[in-house]
Amino acid sequence: MNYDVIIIGAGPGGIFAAFELMQKNPDLKVAVFEAGHELSKRHCPIDGKKIKSCIGCKSCSIMSGFGGAGAFSDGKYNITNDFGGTLYEYIGKSEALELMRYIDKINLKYGGEGTKLYTTAGSRFKTLCIQHDLHLLDASVRHLGTDINYIVLENLYADLKEKVDFFFDTSVDSVSVIEGGYSVKCKAGEFSAPDCVISVGRSGSKWMEKVCAELEIPTNSNRVDIGVRVELPAAVFAHLTDELYESKIVYRTEKYGDKVRTFCMNPKGAVVNENTNGIITVNGHSYEDPERQTENTNFALLVAKHFSEPFKDSNGYGESIARLSNMLGGGVIVQRFGDLIRGKRSTPSRIEEAFITPTLNATPGDLSLVLPKRILDGIIEMLYALDKVAPGTANDDTLLYGVEVKFYNMEVEVDSKLQTKYKGLYIIGDGSGITHSLSHASASGVHVARSIAENK
Numbered sequence: 001m002n003y004d005v006i007i008i009g010a011g012p013g014g015i016f017a018a019f020e021l022m023q024k025n026p027d028l029k030v031a032v033f034e035a036g037h038e039l040s041k042r043h044c045p046i047d048g049k050k051i052k053s054c055i056g057c058k059s060c061s062i063m064s065g066f067g068g069a070g071a072f073s074d075g076k077y078n079i080t081n082d083f084g085g086t087l088y089e090y091i092g093k094s095e096a097l098e099l100m101r102y103i104d105k106i107n108l109k110y111g112g113e114g115t116k117l118y119t120t121a122g123s124r125f126k127t128l129c130i131q132h133d134l135h136l137l138d139a140s141v142r143h144l145g146t147d148i149n150y151i152v153l154e155n156l157y158a159d160l161k162e163k164v165d166f167f168f169d170t171s172v173d174s175v176s177v178i179e180g181g182y183s184v185k186c187k188a189g190e191f192s193a194p195d196c197v198i199s200v201g202r203s204g205s206k207w208m209e210k211v212c213a214e215l216e217i218p219t220n221s222n223r224v225d226i227g228v229r230v231e232l233p234a235a236v237f238a239h240l241t242d243e244l245y246e247s248k249i250v251y252r253t254e255k256y257g258d259k260v261r262t263f264c265m266n267p268k269g270a271v272v273n274e275n276t277n278g279i280i281t282v283n284g285h286s287y288e289d290p291e292r293q294t295e296n297t298n299f300a301l302l303v304a305k306h307f308s309e310p311f312k313d314s315n316g317y318g319e320s321i322a323r324l325s326n327m328l329g330g331g332v333i334v335q336r337f338g339d340l341i342r343g344k345r346s347t348p349s350r351i352e353e354a355f356i357t358p359t360l361n362a363t364p365g366d367l368s369l370v371l372p373k374r375i376l377d378g379i380i381e382m383l384y385a386l387d388k389v390a391p392g393t394a395n396d397d398t399l400l401y402g403v404e405v406k407f408y409n410m411e412v413e414v415d416s417k418l419q420t421k422y423k424g425l426y427i428i429g430d431g432s433g434i435t436h437s438l439s440h441a442s443a444s445g446v447h448v449a450r451s452i453a454e455n456k
């Protein structure tokens with residue numbers, strides 16, 4: 001065996017698995033294989049001037065490389081079992097929370113000291129929301145911000161690279177079971193170890209499916225979340241974001257009884273493109289540094305769709321809707337709320353005349369030609385409901401960018417150690433379908449590392 005542990009993927013799951021292995025047993029020989037670049041070489045070519053939209057780089061710097069999909073994220077580490085994944089179903093609620101608090105301590109130690117921890121506990125907004133049939137979920141949120149999140153990653157890498165072998169721009173092609181462990185093949189050669197941790201995130205979803213099929217690891221289909229990113233003047237949500245930073249609010253629509261939720265709130269932030277396997281969707285982030293903040297706040301409004309027999313391909317459904325927006329708009333479409341409810345497409349001049357300046361250069365268009373009626377009706381209902389707790393939300397100039405899709409990996413069958421039916425083969429983070437957030441993915445990495453280190 002070349003290594004004691006092989007980790008595939010250097011997102012938060014892989015990073016924290018490597019980190020914890022080094023804490024528990026610094027003598028272990030650990031290798032991390034990462035399809036993307038090392039942190040300092042990760043640059044998205046979109047500069048808003050020469051390159052305005054996604055050009056489909058071979059390795060997407062937003063999604064891949066050291067830091068994974070989280071590297072340029074807003075760095076919101078939610079400490080909660082209420083959202084962000086179902087890790088607690090495998091390892092128990094108190095351990096999941098304990099691990100998330102542990103991750104928080106490490107983030108503070110590695111550069112996050114001084115960042116703010118927001119909490120919904122005892123918030124007066126809970127009452128205000130419930131009075132309007134809106135439900136505010138419980139969480140503590142450490143907001144690192146895109147800038148500090150990057151510094152934390154830089155510091156973690158500086159520490160880890162002394163102890164761990166990193167192989168960047170090295171996509172693992174296959175994983176096979178060999179006597180006493182696992183062998184991985186990639187352009188750098190063939191490597192083996194008794195323990196192998198797979199943490200390939202969303203961008204590795206197709207590859208993960210292939211590995212599970214080859215190794216006959218059982219999987220289940222997951223849900224897909226479809227909706228829009230809302231952008232409005234920061235003042236509209238300031239009373240909520242100043243106190244809570246991020247509020248996760250759920251609403252059940254009157255018309256269909258569907259649940260619509262707010263997701264990934266970015267006060268004074270910017271709306272950004274996201275490229276998942278060549279499909280351009282929308283996301284958002286914000287900076288801790290006041291100089292880089294904008295006058296707008298953005299957040300997603302999402303409706304979850306889960307399919308059962310005979311149609312199971314939730315992600316395929318989400319992809320088709322995103323493709324439709326790419327077909328009509330050449331990428332992401334933006335529409336004023338006022339235009340949407342009057343059945344008009346937004347035009348460049350209507351967007352220009354609005355009292356808000358969009359932070360993303362998207363194509364003005366008509367989202368009603370893209371989103372299924374049921375989903376769009378739910379979003380419109382939720383915007384009116386939010387208008388009661390944050391008046392101004394349903395103003396004509398509120399911008400809606402579409403589509404935002406949250407794809408989830410199929411859920412892989414693992415036990416309470418996050419181990420597959422093969423001893424020593426672990427699948428963690430977003431690639432397992434169990435987590436879908438920085439804190440849960442990181443916590444899953446620490447969990448497997450402790451279990452591996454215990455048995456060495």
Ligand SMILES: Cc1cc2nc3c(=O)[nH]c(=O)nc-3n(C[C@H](O)[C@H](O)[C@H](O)COP(=O)(O)OP(=O)(O)OC[C@H]3O[C@@H](n4cnc5c(N)ncnc54)[C@H](O)[C@@H]3O)c2cc1C
Pocket residue numbers: 008009010011012013014033034035036062063064065066067068069070071072073074075076077078084170171172173199200201202203204207264274283284285428429430431435436437438439441442
């Ligand atoms: C723009 C954006 C903003 C976000 N903001 C937040 C936020 O504020 N808070 C939050 O909680 N979550 C946020 N998220 C989600 C969060 O980033 C993910 O939940 C988290 O990164 C998942 O971690 P992971 O380690 O499981 O996977 P990832 O971070 O996706 O990392 C997986 C890594 O594996 C690599 N890989 C894939 N296939 C292979 C292969 N075959 N061989 C080798 N390497 C491979 C990939 O290149 C990638 O670097 C955001 C996501 C995006 C895209």
